[in-house]
Amino acid sequence: MTAFVSAVLAAVALVLALRPRPVPQPSSVRRPSRTPDPPLVRHRVLISGSAALGGVTFLAPPVGWVVAAVAFAAVWVTIGRAEPAAVRREREQVARELPQVIQLIGLVLASGGSLADAIRQVAAAFPGPAVEPLRRAEARLAVGMAAADVWRELAVQPGLERVGRALCRAEGAGIPVASMVQGLGADLAREERARSEDAARTVGVRAAVPLGLCLLPAFLVIGIVPVIASALTSLQW
Numbered sequence: 001m002t003a004f005v006s007a008v009l010a011a012v013a014l015v016l017a018l019r020p021r022p023v024p025q026p027s028s029v030r031r032p033s034r035t036p037d038p039p040l041v042r043h044r045v046l047i048s049g050s051a052a053l054g055g056v057t058f059l060a061p062p063v064g065w066v067v068a069a070v071a072f073a074a075v076w077v078t079i080g081r082a083e084p085a086a087v088r089r090e091r092e093q094v095a096r097e098l099p100q101v102i103q104l105i106g107l108v109l110a111s112g113g114s115l116a117d118a119i120r121q122v123a124a125a126f127p128g129p130a131v132e133p134l135r136r137a138e139a140r141l142a143v144g145m146a147a148a149d150v151w152r153e154l155a156v157q158p159g160l161e162r163v164g165r166a167l168c169r170a171e172g173a174g175i176p177v178a179s180m181v182q183g184l185g186a187d188l189a190r191e192e193r194a195r196s197e198d199a200a201r202t203v204g205v206r207a208a209v210p211l212g213l214c215l216l217p218a219f220l221v222i223g224i225v226p227v228i229a230s231a232l233t234s235l236q237w
Contacts, residue, residue: 044079051075090129094159097130099192103185109178116141154209
């Protein structure tokens with residue numbers, strides 16, 4: 001049975017490796033490009049099957065089959081919930097840029113501009129992933145979409161949840177947008193500063209780990225091994 005499972009996994013790997021690439025379509029009928037899945041997601045079945053094979057290989061039935069099923073399900077769910085590195089980098093960049101973007105919008109509002117004008121001016125002067133959802137929100141406002149619906153859509157954008165919720169509250173309760181945006185920008189800047197300080201504190205801890213891994217073998221060779229060798233040579237056989 002183990003040989004059969006191994007053969008099935010090998011066949012799956014061969015099919016994935018030899019799968020023909022899609023033929024590029026002409027520009028007139030080309031479909032919108034889609035971000036390719038990460039390698040873990042592309043080979044999700046193969047990796048989960050390999051984990052299940054480990055349970056079948058090292059444990060006898062029926063325990064091996066139970067462990068294989070649990071391992072397959074655990075690896076499958078873990079890969080499905082894993083955040084791609086590109087998405088994580090973009091989310092971190094949004095968190096870094098968002099305080100400056102909101103503070104600039106607050107400055108434009110304090111000078112008498114409208115929220116749509118503030119978003120348009122800041123998006124034009126500050127390109128980056130943090131302003132892309134705001135630029136789309138401004139475009140929706142420009143075509144006459146209700147502001148409450150626009151801010152609700154913004155509230156589900158990763159990294160901009162607080163901005164969307166705050167604008168929704170301001171729209172529904174009649175709170176002055178300028179003071180609300182300025183307060184939100186100050187809060188975001190304070191939180192980002194705290195995150196940067198926490199990250200700086202962890203640098204020393206991360207640097208100590210490789211240093212300890214380098215010094216430990218030297219300590220064993222120079223300090224411990226000579227003591228043990230001297231003790232062994234002093235023994236009378």
